[in-house]
Amino acid sequence: MIHVDFHADAEAELDAAVSFYESVMTGLGKAFVDDVKNAIERLRNYPDSGPSIGLKLKKADTSTFPFFTHLSA
Numbered sequence: 762m763i764h765v766d767f768h769a770d771a772e773a774e775l776d777a778a779v780s781f782y783e784s785v786m787t788g789l790g791k792a793f794v795d796d797v798k799n800a801i802e803r804l805r806n807y808p809d810s811g812p813s814i815g816l817k818l819k820k821a822d823t824s825t826f827p828f829f830t831h832l833s834a
Contacts, residue, residue: 797823
């Protein structure tokens with residue numbers, strides 16, 4: 762199986778995004794993490810499916826996020 766590593770800066774950005782989504786709506790942060798995990802699994806199962814962004818680096822988009830809500834006053 763393909764090994765996936767998160768750079769420390771990427772992990773900090775992921776944590777910040779989870780906090781942001783959770784502040785928008787309870788449970789949205791978990792949904793975001795689940796979407797990221799699904800994107801990682803897609804790359805693990807189909808490593809040639811994502812576009813290359815560098816030597817041994819692939820890009821995988823999430824299917825639902827970014828998720829923005831518009832709050833009306």
